[in-house]
Amino acid sequence: METSRHWRLRQQRYALVGEVCPNCEVKIFPPRDICPDCGEEARQLYQFSGRGEVYSHTTVYQAPAGHTDNVPYPVAIVRLEEGPLVTAQLTDLDDRSVEIGMPVEMVTRKLRADGERGMLVYGYKFRPRLKQGEAN
Amino acid sequence: MKPNGKPQILIAGIGMTPVGEHWEISLRNLALDAISAAIADAGGLRPQALYVANMLAPALSGQSHLGALLADYSGLRGAEATTIESAGASGGIAARQAYLALASGAIEVALVLGVEKVTDKDSRQVEAALATASDADYEAIQGVTAGAQAALLMRRYLYEHAAPDDALAGFSLTAHQNGVSNPNAMFRKAISLDQYANAPMVSEPLNTYDAAPMADGAAALVLARGEILPQDNSHPRVEIVGSAAATAAFAVHDQPDPLTLAAAAASARSALMQSELQTEQVDLFELHDRFSIFAALSLEAAGFAERGAGWKLAKDGEIGLNGRIPICTFGGSKARGEPGAATGVYQLAEAISQLQGRAGMNQVPEAAIALVQCLGGAGATAATHVLRRISNEI
Numbered sequence: 001m002e003t004s005r006h007w008r009l010r011q012q013r014y015a016l017v018g019e020v021c022p023n024c025e026v027k028i029f030p031p032r033d034i035c036p037d038c039g040e041e042a043r044q045l046y047q048f049s050g051r052g053e054v055y056s057h058t059t060v061y062q063a064p065a066g067h068t069d070n071v072p073y074p075v076a077i078v079r080l081e082e083g084p085l086v087t088a089q090l091t092d093l094d095d096r097s098v099e100i101g102m103p104v105e106m107v108t109r110k111l112r113a114d115g116e117r118g119m120l121v122y123g124y125k126f127r128p129r130l131k132q133g134e135a136n
Numbered sequence: 137m138k139p140n141g142k143p144q145i146l147i148a149g150i151g152m153t154p155v156g157e158h159w160e161i162s163l164r165n166l167a168l169d170a171i172s173a174a175i176a177d178a179g180g181l182r183p184q185a186l187y188v189a190n191m192l193a194p195a196l197s198g199q200s201h202l203g204a205l206l207a208d209y210s211g212l213r214g215a216e217a218t219t220i221e222s223a224g225a226s227g228g229i230a231a232r233q234a235y236l237a238l239a240s241g242a243i244e245v246a247l248v249l250g251v252e253k254v255t256d257k258d259s260r261q262v263e264a265a266l267a268t269a270s271d272a273d274y275e276a277i278q279g280v281t282a283g284a285q286a287a288l289l290m291r292r293y294l295y296e297h298a299a300p301d302d303a304l305a306g307f308s309l310t311a312h313q314n315g316v317s318n319p320n321a322m323f324r325k326a327i328s329l330d331q332y333a334n335a336p337m338v339s340e341p342l343n344t345y346d347a348a349p350m351a352d353g354a355a356a357l358v359l360a361r362g363e364i365l366p367q368d369n370s371h372p373r374v375e376i377v378g379s380a381a382a383t384a385a386f387a388v389h390d391q392p393d394p395l396t397l398a399a400a401a402a403s404a405r406s407a408l409m410q411s412e413l414q415t416e417q418v419d420l421f422e423l424h425d426r427f428s429i430f431a432a433l434s435l436e437a438a439g440f441a442e443r444g445a446g447w448k449l450a451k452d453g454e455i456g457l458n459g460r461i462p463i464c465t466f467g468g469s470k471a472r473g474e475p476g477a478a479t480g481v482y483q484l485a486e487a488i489s490q491l492q493g494r495a496g497m498n499q500v501p502e503a504a505i506a507l508v509q510c511l512g513g514a515g516a517t518a519a520t521h522v523l524r525r526i527s528n529e530i
Contacts (some may be wrong), residue, residue, distance in 0.1 A: 002350055005273075006197070009273060013275075030263070030271075030273070030274045030387075036385070055292065056288040056291045056292040056295070057291065057324075058284050058287035058288050058291060058339040058340055058341075058342070059284075059289065059339055060279055060280070060281055060283075060284050060339055061337070061338070061339065062259060062281065062283070062338070063201050063260065063279055064262060064263035064264035064266075064276070064279065064281060065260040065261055065262065065263070065264040066258060066264065066279075067279035068260055070279065073279060075278060075279065075284050075288070077288050077290070077292075077389055077394070084389070085389035085390070085394070086274075086389055087271075087274060087275050087278055087280055087288075087388065087389045088278050088386065089278050090277060100291070100292070100295050104331050108384065109280065111277055111279070111282075112277065112279065121277065121294065122277075123277065
Protein backbone atom coordinates (compact mmCIF):
# COMPACT_ATOMS: atom_id res chain seq x y z
CA MET A 1 0.00 0.00 0.00
CA GLU A 2 2.90 2.37 0.68
CA THR A 3 0.55 4.70 2.60
CA SER A 4 3.32 6.25 4.70
CA ARG A 5 5.48 6.79 1.67
CA HIS A 6 2.88 8.94 -0.07
CA TRP A 7 1.88 10.64 3.21
CA ARG A 8 5.47 11.77 3.75
CA LEU A 9 5.33 13.62 0.43
CA ARG A 10 2.00 15.39 1.13
CA GLN A 11 3.51 18.91 1.25
CA GLN A 12 5.21 18.38 -2.09
CA ARG A 13 2.28 16.62 -3.75
CA TYR A 14 -0.44 19.02 -2.59
CA ALA A 15 1.35 22.34 -2.21
CA LEU A 16 4.63 22.25 -4.17
CA VAL A 17 6.68 22.85 -1.05
CA GLY A 18 10.37 22.83 -1.86
CA GLU A 19 13.31 24.57 -0.31
CA VAL A 20 15.32 27.75 -0.64
CA CYS A 21 19.07 27.77 -0.15
CA PRO A 22 19.98 30.15 2.71
CA ASN A 23 23.40 30.61 1.13
CA CYS A 24 22.79 31.30 -2.56
CA GLU A 25 19.00 31.77 -2.45
CA VAL A 26 18.35 29.32 -5.29
CA LYS A 27 14.87 27.77 -5.11
CA ILE A 28 14.82 23.97 -5.00
CA PHE A 29 12.12 21.54 -6.08
CA PRO A 30 11.87 18.66 -5.35
CA PRO A 31 13.45 19.28 -1.92
CA ARG A 32 16.84 17.64 -1.46
CA ASP A 33 18.30 19.29 1.65
CA ILE A 34 21.61 20.01 -0.08
CA CYS A 35 21.71 22.90 -2.54
CA PRO A 36 22.46 21.54 -6.03
CA ASP A 37 24.10 24.84 -6.96
CA CYS A 38 26.42 25.69 -4.06
CA GLY A 39 26.49 22.44 -2.06
CA GLU A 40 25.45 24.08 1.22
CA GLU A 41 22.76 22.64 3.47
CA ALA A 42 19.34 23.90 2.37
CA ARG A 43 16.46 22.87 4.62
CA GLN A 44 14.46 26.10 4.69
CA LEU A 45 11.03 25.34 3.26
CA TYR A 46 9.73 27.37 0.37
CA GLN A 47 6.29 27.20 -1.21
CA PHE A 48 6.30 27.62 -4.95
CA SER A 49 3.65 29.74 -6.66
CA GLY A 50 2.58 26.84 -8.87
CA ARG A 51 2.95 28.98 -11.99
CA GLY A 52 5.25 28.03 -14.82
CA GLU A 53 5.47 27.26 -18.49
CA VAL A 54 5.81 24.12 -20.56
CA TYR A 55 9.47 23.24 -21.22
CA SER A 56 8.59 20.09 -23.17
CA HIS A 57 5.62 17.76 -23.49
CA THR A 58 4.44 14.43 -24.86
CA THR A 59 1.69 11.83 -24.55
CA VAL A 60 1.78 8.39 -22.95
CA TYR A 61 -0.18 5.64 -24.75
CA GLN A 62 1.45 2.55 -23.27
CA ALA A 63 1.27 3.14 -19.54
CA PRO A 64 2.91 1.34 -16.65
CA ALA A 65 0.82 -0.59 -14.14
CA GLY A 66 -1.17 1.86 -11.98
CA HIS A 67 -1.70 4.35 -14.82
CA THR A 68 -3.35 2.21 -17.48
CA ASP A 69 -6.88 3.51 -16.79
CA ASN A 70 -5.90 7.01 -17.89
CA VAL A 71 -4.31 6.43 -21.30
CA PRO A 72 -3.66 8.39 -23.34
CA TYR A 73 -2.44 11.12 -20.97
CA PRO A 74 -0.23 14.17 -21.55
CA VAL A 75 2.97 14.62 -19.55
CA ALA A 76 5.31 17.57 -19.48
CA ILE A 77 8.37 19.08 -17.96
CA VAL A 78 7.33 22.46 -16.57
CA ARG A 79 9.70 25.35 -15.88
CA LEU A 80 8.42 26.88 -12.62
CA GLU A 81 8.60 30.68 -12.53
CA GLU A 82 11.04 30.42 -9.59
CA GLY A 83 13.46 28.41 -11.76
CA PRO A 84 13.30 24.65 -11.22
CA LEU A 85 11.93 22.15 -13.74
CA VAL A 86 9.29 19.65 -12.61
CA THR A 87 7.91 16.55 -14.30
CA ALA A 88 4.12 16.37 -14.22
CA GLN A 89 1.00 15.44 -16.11
CA LEU A 90 -1.01 18.12 -17.86
CA THR A 91 -4.75 18.25 -17.22
CA ASP A 92 -7.92 20.20 -18.06
CA LEU A 93 -6.70 20.70 -21.63
CA ASP A 94 -10.10 20.18 -23.24
CA ASP A 95 -9.37 20.73 -26.93
CA ARG A 96 -6.38 22.93 -26.38
CA SER A 97 -3.17 21.88 -28.07
CA VAL A 98 -0.01 22.10 -25.98
CA GLU A 99 3.00 24.12 -27.02
CA ILE A 100 6.42 24.73 -25.55
CA GLY A 101 6.20 27.98 -23.62
CA MET A 102 2.49 27.63 -22.80
CA PRO A 103 1.72 29.18 -19.37
CA VAL A 104 0.44 26.60 -16.89
CA GLU A 105 -0.50 26.43 -13.20
CA MET A 106 -0.51 23.69 -10.62
CA VAL A 107 -3.70 21.90 -9.56
CA THR A 108 -4.30 18.83 -7.40
CA ARG A 109 -5.61 15.75 -9.16
CA LYS A 110 -5.66 11.97 -8.86
CA LEU A 111 -2.30 10.56 -9.98
CA ARG A 112 -2.84 6.83 -9.80
CA ALA A 113 -5.17 4.12 -8.59
CA ASP A 114 -4.18 0.61 -7.58
CA GLY A 115 -7.28 -1.23 -8.75
CA GLU A 116 -10.85 -0.75 -7.53
CA ARG A 117 -10.08 -1.30 -3.85
CA GLY A 118 -6.54 0.04 -3.82
CA MET A 119 -5.20 3.35 -2.61
CA LEU A 120 -5.74 6.53 -4.62
CA VAL A 121 -2.72 8.78 -4.86
CA TYR A 122 -3.33 12.51 -5.36
CA GLY A 123 -0.78 15.10 -6.31
CA TYR A 124 0.11 17.99 -8.58
CA LYS A 125 -0.67 18.26 -12.24
CA PHE A 126 -0.59 21.41 -14.38
CA ARG A 127 -3.38 22.98 -16.41
CA PRO A 128 -3.37 25.89 -18.84
CA ARG A 129 -3.18 29.05 -16.73
CA LEU A 130 -6.58 30.63 -16.26
CA LYS A 131 -6.97 34.31 -17.06
CA GLN A 132 -7.77 36.55 -14.11
CA GLY A 133 -11.45 36.45 -13.34
CA GLU A 134 -11.99 33.13 -15.10
CA ALA A 135 -13.99 30.69 -13.02
CA ASN A 136 -11.90 28.26 -11.02
CA MET B 137 52.71 -4.74 -16.41
CA LYS B 138 53.22 -2.21 -19.16
CA PRO B 139 56.37 -0.08 -19.44
CA ASN B 140 54.60 2.77 -17.63
CA GLY B 141 53.91 0.53 -14.64
CA LYS B 142 50.17 0.23 -15.31
CA PRO B 143 48.66 -3.25 -15.37
CA GLN B 144 47.53 -4.48 -18.76
CA ILE B 145 43.92 -5.72 -18.90
CA LEU B 146 43.12 -7.78 -21.99
CA ILE B 147 40.11 -9.44 -23.55
CA ALA B 148 40.44 -13.22 -23.35
CA GLY B 149 37.07 -14.19 -24.83
CA ILE B 150 33.57 -13.04 -25.74
CA GLY B 151 30.16 -14.72 -26.00
CA MET B 152 26.74 -13.49 -27.10
CA THR B 153 23.31 -15.09 -27.45
CA PRO B 154 20.86 -13.86 -30.09
CA VAL B 155 18.66 -11.05 -28.73
CA GLY B 156 14.94 -11.61 -28.99
CA GLU B 157 11.78 -13.02 -27.47
CA HIS B 158 13.08 -16.30 -26.13
CA TRP B 159 9.95 -17.94 -24.75
CA GLU B 160 11.79 -21.25 -24.56
CA ILE B 161 14.92 -20.06 -22.73
CA SER B 162 15.11 -19.16 -19.03
CA LEU B 163 17.18 -16.42 -17.42
CA ARG B 164 19.71 -18.93 -16.14
CA ASN B 165 20.03 -20.70 -19.48
CA LEU B 166 20.54 -17.45 -21.35
CA ALA B 167 23.34 -16.71 -18.88
CA LEU B 168 24.81 -20.18 -19.25
CA ASP B 169 24.88 -19.89 -23.05
CA ALA B 170 26.77 -16.60 -22.96
CA ILE B 171 29.17 -17.68 -20.21
CA SER B 172 29.97 -21.00 -21.94
CA ALA B 173 30.60 -19.23 -25.24
CA ALA B 174 32.91 -16.65 -23.64
CA ILE B 175 34.93 -19.23 -21.69
CA ALA B 176 35.26 -21.41 -24.80
CA ASP B 177 36.38 -18.35 -26.76
CA ALA B 178 38.97 -17.73 -24.02
CA GLY B 179 40.40 -21.22 -24.52
CA GLY B 180 38.85 -22.55 -21.34
CA LEU B 181 40.35 -19.92 -19.05
CA ARG B 182 38.48 -20.18 -15.73
CA PRO B 183 37.35 -16.92 -14.11
CA GLN B 184 37.93 -16.33 -10.41
CA ALA B 185 35.16 -13.77 -10.13
CA LEU B 186 31.82 -13.21 -11.87
CA TYR B 187 30.26 -9.74 -12.28
CA VAL B 188 26.61 -10.05 -13.28
CA ALA B 189 24.92 -7.02 -14.83
CA ASN B 190 21.17 -7.24 -14.34
CA MET B 191 18.41 -4.79 -13.54
CA LEU B 192 15.04 -6.46 -13.96
CA ALA B 193 15.26 -9.99 -12.51
CA PRO B 194 13.92 -8.98 -9.06
CA ALA B 195 10.86 -7.32 -10.63
CA LEU B 196 10.24 -9.53 -13.66
CA SER B 197 11.58 -12.94 -12.61
CA GLY B 198 11.15 -12.75 -8.84
CA GLN B 199 14.83 -13.56 -8.62
CA SER B 200 17.63 -11.68 -6.93
CA HIS B 201 21.03 -13.00 -5.79
CA LEU B 202 22.04 -13.68 -9.38
CA GLY B 203 25.77 -13.80 -8.62
CA ALA B 204 25.56 -17.03 -6.69
CA LEU B 205 22.76 -18.48 -8.82
CA LEU B 206 24.57 -18.03 -12.10
CA ALA B 207 28.02 -18.98 -10.82
CA ASP B 208 26.51 -22.21 -9.55
CA TYR B 209 24.43 -22.88 -12.66
CA SER B 210 27.24 -22.17 -15.11
CA GLY B 211 29.76 -24.52 -13.53
CA LEU B 212 31.65 -21.83 -11.64
CA ARG B 213 30.46 -22.86 -8.18
CA GLY B 214 32.83 -21.44 -5.60
CA ALA B 215 33.83 -18.37 -7.60
CA GLU B 216 33.33 -14.93 -6.11
CA ALA B 217 30.18 -13.51 -7.73
CA THR B 218 27.93 -10.50 -7.39
CA THR B 219 25.22 -8.53 -9.19
CA ILE B 220 25.83 -5.02 -10.49
CA GLU B 221 22.78 -2.80 -10.99
CA SER B 222 23.01 0.64 -12.58
CA ALA B 223 19.89 0.44 -14.77
CA GLY B 224 20.77 0.53 -18.47
CA ALA B 225 24.42 1.23 -17.63
CA SER B 226 24.78 -1.97 -15.60
CA GLY B 227 26.76 -3.80 -18.31
CA GLY B 228 29.40 -1.08 -18.61
CA ILE B 229 29.56 -0.63 -14.85
CA ALA B 230 30.05 -4.40 -14.37
CA ALA B 231 32.93 -4.30 -16.86
CA ARG B 232 34.35 -1.35 -14.96
CA GLN B 233 34.16 -3.27 -11.65
CA ALA B 234 35.90 -6.26 -13.24
CA TYR B 235 38.53 -3.94 -14.68
CA LEU B 236 39.18 -2.40 -11.25
CA ALA B 237 39.47 -5.81 -9.59
CA LEU B 238 41.92 -6.99 -12.24
CA ALA B 239 43.92 -3.76 -12.14
CA SER B 240 44.21 -4.05 -8.36
CA GLY B 241 45.85 -7.43 -8.74
CA ALA B 242 43.34 -9.10 -6.41
CA ILE B 243 42.26 -11.40 -9.25
CA GLU B 244 43.75 -12.37 -12.60
CA VAL B 245 40.72 -13.56 -14.59
CA ALA B 246 37.23 -12.08 -14.38
CA LEU B 247 33.97 -12.83 -16.14
CA VAL B 248 31.55 -10.04 -16.96
CA LEU B 249 28.03 -11.21 -17.72
CA GLY B 250 25.05 -9.13 -18.80
CA VAL B 251 21.71 -10.89 -18.73
CA GLU B 252 18.11 -9.73 -18.95
CA LYS B 253 14.84 -11.65 -19.25
CA VAL B 254 11.88 -9.40 -20.00
CA THR B 255 9.36 -11.55 -21.86
CA ASP B 256 7.93 -13.45 -18.88
CA LYS B 257 5.77 -10.44 -17.90
CA ASP B 258 3.34 -8.25 -19.83
CA SER B 259 4.18 -4.77 -21.12
CA ARG B 260 2.54 -2.89 -18.20
CA GLN B 261 4.76 -4.70 -15.74
CA VAL B 262 7.82 -4.23 -17.92
CA GLU B 263 7.11 -0.48 -18.24
CA ALA B 264 6.65 -0.21 -14.47
CA ALA B 265 9.88 -2.13 -13.82
CA LEU B 266 11.79 0.06 -16.29
CA ALA B 267 10.32 3.20 -14.72
CA THR B 268 12.02 2.27 -11.43
CA ALA B 269 15.23 3.55 -13.03
CA SER B 270 13.71 7.04 -12.90
CA ASP B 271 12.79 8.97 -9.72
CA ALA B 272 9.95 6.96 -8.17
CA ASP B 273 8.66 9.89 -6.09
CA TYR B 274 8.86 12.64 -8.71
CA GLU B 275 8.92 11.05 -12.16
CA ALA B 276 7.42 7.54 -12.17
CA ILE B 277 4.52 8.59 -9.91
CA GLN B 278 3.42 10.92 -12.72
CA GLY B 279 3.10 7.98 -15.10
CA VAL B 280 6.17 8.98 -17.07
CA THR B 281 7.68 6.03 -18.92
CA ALA B 282 11.22 5.70 -20.26
CA GLY B 283 9.82 6.35 -23.73
CA ALA B 284 7.99 9.47 -22.54
CA GLN B 285 11.18 10.82 -20.97
CA ALA B 286 13.01 10.32 -24.24
CA ALA B 287 10.12 11.98 -26.08
CA LEU B 288 10.30 15.00 -23.76
CA LEU B 289 14.00 15.34 -24.51
CA MET B 290 13.45 14.76 -28.24
CA ARG B 291 10.77 17.44 -28.53
CA ARG B 292 12.91 19.95 -26.68
CA TYR B 293 15.93 19.04 -28.82
CA LEU B 294 14.06 19.53 -32.09
CA TYR B 295 12.63 22.82 -30.77
CA GLU B 296 15.86 24.32 -29.42
CA HIS B 297 17.91 23.38 -32.45
CA ALA B 298 15.20 24.09 -35.03
CA ALA B 299 15.70 20.59 -36.44
CA PRO B 300 13.20 18.98 -38.85
CA ASP B 301 10.70 16.36 -37.63
CA ASP B 302 12.73 13.53 -39.19
CA ALA B 303 16.08 14.84 -37.92
CA LEU B 304 16.79 11.63 -36.01
CA ALA B 305 15.65 9.22 -38.74
CA GLY B 306 19.22 8.52 -39.85
CA PHE B 307 20.04 6.86 -36.52
CA SER B 308 17.24 4.35 -36.95
CA LEU B 309 17.97 3.74 -40.64
CA THR B 310 21.67 3.15 -39.97
CA ALA B 311 20.98 0.83 -37.04
CA HIS B 312 18.55 -1.26 -39.07
CA GLN B 313 20.98 -1.37 -42.00
CA ASN B 314 23.72 -2.66 -39.69
CA GLY B 315 21.39 -5.18 -38.08
CA VAL B 316 20.74 -6.96 -41.39
CA SER B 317 24.01 -8.91 -41.25
CA ASN B 318 24.18 -9.41 -37.47
CA PRO B 319 23.11 -12.99 -36.67
CA ASN B 320 22.39 -11.95 -33.07
CA ALA B 321 20.10 -9.07 -34.03
CA MET B 322 16.40 -9.10 -33.27
CA PHE B 323 15.56 -7.10 -36.42
CA ARG B 324 17.46 -7.97 -39.57
CA LYS B 325 15.63 -5.79 -42.04
CA ALA B 326 16.55 -2.39 -43.44
CA ILE B 327 13.91 0.33 -43.20
CA SER B 328 13.21 3.32 -45.45
CA LEU B 329 12.80 7.00 -44.62
CA ASP B 330 9.18 6.62 -45.69
CA GLN B 331 8.61 3.83 -43.17
CA TYR B 332 10.18 5.99 -40.47
CA ALA B 333 8.04 8.99 -41.34
CA ASN B 334 4.84 6.92 -41.20
CA ALA B 335 5.59 4.85 -38.11
CA PRO B 336 3.07 4.82 -35.26
CA MET B 337 3.83 7.08 -32.31
CA VAL B 338 5.13 5.76 -28.98
CA SER B 339 5.01 9.22 -27.37
CA GLU B 340 4.96 12.19 -29.76
CA PRO B 341 7.32 13.10 -31.37
CA LEU B 342 8.98 9.74 -30.66
CA ASN B 343 7.83 6.91 -32.93
CA THR B 344 8.35 3.15 -32.88
CA TYR B 345 11.51 3.47 -34.99
CA ASP B 346 12.99 5.87 -32.43
CA ALA B 347 12.59 3.26 -29.68
CA ALA B 348 14.63 0.12 -29.22
CA PRO B 349 12.65 -3.03 -28.44
CA MET B 350 13.16 -4.49 -24.96
CA ALA B 351 14.18 -8.12 -25.38
CA ASP B 352 15.86 -11.11 -23.77
CA GLY B 353 19.59 -11.61 -24.13
CA ALA B 354 22.89 -12.39 -22.49
CA ALA B 355 26.48 -11.54 -23.34
CA ALA B 356 29.72 -12.28 -21.55
CA LEU B 357 33.38 -11.27 -21.58
CA VAL B 358 36.38 -12.99 -20.06
CA LEU B 359 38.94 -10.37 -19.02
CA ALA B 360 42.45 -11.19 -17.86
CA ARG B 361 45.65 -9.54 -16.73
CA GLY B 362 48.09 -9.45 -19.64
CA GLU B 363 50.80 -11.52 -17.97
CA ILE B 364 48.61 -14.61 -17.58
CA LEU B 365 47.13 -14.65 -21.07
CA PRO B 366 48.94 -17.16 -23.31
CA GLN B 367 50.82 -15.53 -26.17
CA ASP B 368 49.33 -18.04 -28.60
CA ASN B 369 45.77 -16.86 -27.93
CA SER B 370 44.15 -17.25 -31.31
CA HIS B 371 42.61 -13.77 -31.51
CA PRO B 372 44.33 -10.43 -32.02
CA ARG B 373 44.93 -8.88 -28.60
CA VAL B 374 42.55 -6.17 -27.48
CA GLU B 375 43.35 -4.09 -24.43
CA ILE B 376 41.08 -1.97 -22.23
CA VAL B 377 43.06 1.27 -22.33
CA GLY B 378 40.43 3.46 -20.69
CA SER B 379 37.65 2.72 -18.19
CA ALA B 380 35.50 5.34 -16.53
CA ALA B 381 32.09 5.87 -14.98
CA ALA B 382 30.24 8.96 -13.83
CA THR B 383 26.86 10.10 -12.60
CA ALA B 384 24.80 13.22 -13.26
CA ALA B 385 21.69 14.72 -11.66
CA PHE B 386 19.28 11.81 -11.19
CA ALA B 387 15.97 13.05 -12.57
CA VAL B 388 15.69 14.62 -16.01
CA HIS B 389 14.12 17.72 -14.43
CA ASP B 390 17.11 18.09 -12.11
CA GLN B 391 19.65 18.35 -14.94
CA PRO B 392 21.01 21.89 -15.24
CA ASP B 393 20.63 21.36 -19.00
CA PRO B 394 18.53 18.28 -19.84
CA LEU B 395 19.95 18.29 -23.39
CA THR B 396 23.52 17.80 -22.15
CA LEU B 397 24.45 14.28 -21.02
CA ALA B 398 26.84 15.36 -18.28
CA ALA B 399 27.76 11.85 -17.07
CA ALA B 400 28.33 10.65 -20.63
CA ALA B 401 30.60 13.61 -21.32
CA ALA B 402 32.56 13.23 -18.07
CA SER B 403 33.12 9.49 -18.42
CA ALA B 404 34.10 9.77 -22.10
CA ARG B 405 36.57 12.52 -21.28
CA SER B 406 38.09 10.49 -18.45
CA ALA B 407 38.31 7.24 -20.45
CA LEU B 408 39.97 8.99 -23.39
CA MET B 409 42.40 10.80 -21.10
CA GLN B 410 43.45 7.50 -19.50
CA SER B 411 44.02 6.03 -22.94
CA GLU B 412 46.02 9.07 -24.09
CA LEU B 413 43.86 9.21 -27.20
CA GLN B 414 41.86 11.99 -28.83
CA THR B 415 38.27 11.80 -30.00
CA GLU B 416 39.51 12.11 -33.61
CA GLN B 417 41.49 8.86 -33.28
CA VAL B 418 38.42 6.77 -32.45
CA ASP B 419 37.52 4.36 -35.29
CA LEU B 420 34.06 3.42 -34.01
CA PHE B 421 31.70 4.44 -31.23
CA GLU B 422 29.30 1.94 -29.71
CA LEU B 423 26.83 4.32 -28.11
CA HIS B 424 23.58 3.52 -26.32
CA ASP B 425 20.72 4.21 -28.75
CA ARG B 426 17.89 2.94 -26.58
CA PHE B 427 16.03 5.89 -28.06
CA SER B 428 17.34 7.74 -31.12
CA ILE B 429 17.60 11.04 -29.25
CA PHE B 430 20.29 9.47 -27.06
CA ALA B 431 22.39 8.73 -30.14
CA ALA B 432 22.43 12.44 -30.99
CA LEU B 433 23.08 13.50 -27.39
CA SER B 434 25.83 10.87 -26.91
CA LEU B 435 27.68 11.97 -30.07
CA GLU B 436 27.60 15.50 -28.72
CA ALA B 437 28.67 14.49 -25.20
CA ALA B 438 31.68 12.54 -26.49
CA GLY B 439 32.80 15.45 -28.61
CA PHE B 440 31.99 14.16 -32.11
CA ALA B 441 29.59 17.07 -32.64
CA GLU B 442 28.80 20.43 -31.07
CA ARG B 443 25.76 20.76 -28.81
CA GLY B 444 22.73 20.60 -31.09
CA ALA B 445 24.62 19.25 -34.10
CA GLY B 446 24.68 15.51 -33.34
CA TRP B 447 21.64 14.82 -35.55
CA LYS B 448 23.48 16.18 -38.58
CA LEU B 449 25.98 13.32 -38.44
CA ALA B 450 23.14 10.90 -39.08
CA LYS B 451 21.72 13.02 -41.87
CA ASP B 452 25.09 13.30 -43.60
CA GLY B 453 25.81 9.57 -43.47
CA GLU B 454 28.89 9.96 -41.27
CA ILE B 455 27.81 7.22 -38.85
CA GLY B 456 27.71 4.30 -41.32
CA LEU B 457 30.27 1.48 -41.32
CA ASN B 458 32.44 3.43 -43.78
CA GLY B 459 31.64 6.86 -42.36
CA ARG B 460 33.74 9.25 -40.32
CA ILE B 461 32.51 7.82 -37.01
CA PRO B 462 30.64 4.52 -37.35
CA ILE B 463 28.18 3.90 -34.48
CA CYS B 464 26.02 0.93 -33.46
CA THR B 465 27.97 -1.23 -35.92
CA PHE B 466 25.91 -4.38 -35.26
CA GLY B 467 22.59 -2.56 -35.23
CA GLY B 468 22.76 -1.01 -31.78
CA SER B 469 19.87 -1.33 -29.38
CA LYS B 470 17.45 -0.33 -32.15
CA ALA B 471 18.06 -3.36 -34.38
CA ARG B 472 20.07 -5.80 -32.26
CA GLY B 473 17.50 -5.30 -29.51
CA GLU B 474 17.77 -3.75 -26.04
CA PRO B 475 18.42 -6.37 -23.38
CA GLY B 476 18.54 -3.79 -20.52
CA ALA B 477 21.49 -4.37 -18.25
CA ALA B 478 23.09 -6.72 -20.80
CA THR B 479 23.37 -3.96 -23.40
CA GLY B 480 26.71 -2.66 -22.17
CA VAL B 481 28.23 -6.13 -22.41
CA TYR B 482 26.88 -6.65 -25.95
CA GLN B 483 28.36 -3.30 -26.94
CA LEU B 484 31.78 -4.30 -25.60
CA ALA B 485 31.64 -7.73 -27.26
CA GLU B 486 30.64 -6.10 -30.56
CA ALA B 487 33.44 -3.55 -30.36
CA ILE B 488 35.90 -6.35 -29.56
CA SER B 489 34.66 -8.27 -32.63
CA GLN B 490 35.43 -5.18 -34.69
CA LEU B 491 38.95 -4.75 -33.29
CA GLN B 492 39.71 -8.45 -33.73
CA GLY B 493 38.55 -8.35 -37.36
CA ARG B 494 35.74 -10.80 -36.61
CA ALA B 495 32.84 -8.56 -37.63
CA GLY B 496 32.16 -10.14 -41.02
CA MET B 497 29.83 -8.04 -43.17
CA ASN B 498 29.72 -5.48 -40.35
CA GLN B 499 33.47 -4.93 -40.28
CA VAL B 500 34.64 -1.34 -39.93
CA PRO B 501 37.76 -1.13 -42.12
CA GLU B 502 41.04 -1.14 -40.14
CA ALA B 503 39.28 -0.68 -36.81
CA ALA B 504 41.89 -0.34 -34.07
CA ILE B 505 40.34 1.94 -31.45
CA ALA B 506 36.78 1.75 -30.13
CA LEU B 507 34.84 3.95 -27.73
CA VAL B 508 32.05 2.08 -25.93
CA GLN B 509 29.44 3.78 -23.76
CA CYS B 510 26.19 2.81 -22.07
CA LEU B 511 23.68 4.94 -20.19
CA GLY B 512 21.51 4.27 -17.17
CA GLY B 513 18.06 5.87 -17.03
CA ALA B 514 18.01 9.07 -19.05
CA GLY B 515 21.77 9.42 -18.60
CA ALA B 516 22.12 9.67 -14.80
CA THR B 517 24.81 6.98 -15.02
CA ALA B 518 27.30 6.53 -17.83
CA ALA B 519 30.09 4.01 -18.24
CA THR B 520 32.66 4.49 -20.98
CA HIS B 521 35.48 2.23 -22.11
CA VAL B 522 38.22 2.67 -24.68
CA LEU B 523 39.44 -0.53 -26.36
CA ARG B 524 42.54 -0.79 -28.49
CA ARG B 525 43.90 -3.56 -30.67
CA ILE B 526 47.55 -4.24 -29.93
CA SER B 527 50.02 -6.24 -31.96
CA ASN B 528 50.70 -9.78 -30.80
CA GLU B 529 54.43 -9.13 -30.51
CA ILE B 530 54.18 -6.99 -27.37
